[in-house]
């Protein structure tokens with residue numbers, strides 16, 4: 001009889017002996033910090049301008065940053081993370097109600113494996129679609145409400161950040177909202193938990209990939225594991241506990257014809273504490289045709305990406321099945 005995902009999970013999580021000779025350690029170089037309160041809320045125009053100029057530099061140079069003073073209450077983030085942890089603690093039978101049957105399921109639970117090894121679970125995830133219409137799991141009690149609260153606050157921050165990013169590109173603040181038709185923007189959120197018991201820095205929890213969408217936000221209960229690729233080197237994410245981690249998504253890279261790039265990242269199994277994360281991909285509306293904007297194309301800058309309807313590019317990417325092929329590789333000309 002075929003083993004169910006949950007049987008494999010139980011077997012794997014109790015297996016503490018797997019090691020390989022890989023070393024996936026990384027540097028602790030600085031990751032830039034953007035102060036949201038200065039960028040968005042400051043009454044001092046000079047301060048706002050300076051913050052905007054720094055954001056322009058960070059988007060072009062890095063494509064990822066810590067966002068502090070964002071105004072999402074710690075309690076909202078904590079309740080969501082605790083709810084996620086409680087969801088993953090449900091019995092396997094209960095979680096099977098949400099087992100992924102199709103990539104378009106609105107709620108889907110599943111396991112991530114090592115490439116080519118369907119015994120070694122490296123990640124357990126739950127994916128939901130927070131926008132335009134949120135639906136969350138009915139259990140455990142209070143989880144859906146905690147998630148809804150978090151996604152609402154997170155999206156407010158991201159929309160304001162999209163306005164600031166529009167300005168860094170030299171446009172009026174609604175540029176990205178209009179280009180990507182964000183009123184009906186399609187957000188996908190992956191909640192992840194990574195298994196314990198592997199020798200640190202030897203195992204990949206989530207293989208190197210790029211995220212679709214325009215901006216991606218991430219919160220976690222503990223540092224350790226997420227690494228960003230910067231100038232061909234891996235850097236450890238080591239963020240203040242109340243920060244959001246933000247990265248540029250593939251579709252801003254396409255729209256700006258490569259001016260702002262979507263950074264490659266991965267997760268290494270590293271922790272003695274169980275690590276839970278929420279990565280929310282904020283995307284254009286599903287019907288939006290995303291192509292390099294005419295302002296970013298010229299004789300010296302021929303289009304470097306093909307245009308594609310957002311939904312089609314997600315399908316090409318297995319609906320944010322990030323263990324599969326990145327859509328950016330398929331969009332590059």
Ligand SMILES: O=C(O)CCC(=O)C(=O)O
Nearest residue numbers: 190192226267277279322
């Ligand atoms: O768990 C993490 O830290 C990263 C997750 C991630 O990159 C994703 O879900 O796309």
Ligand SMILES: [Fe+2]
Nearest residue numbers: 210211279322
């Ligand atoms: Fe990712």
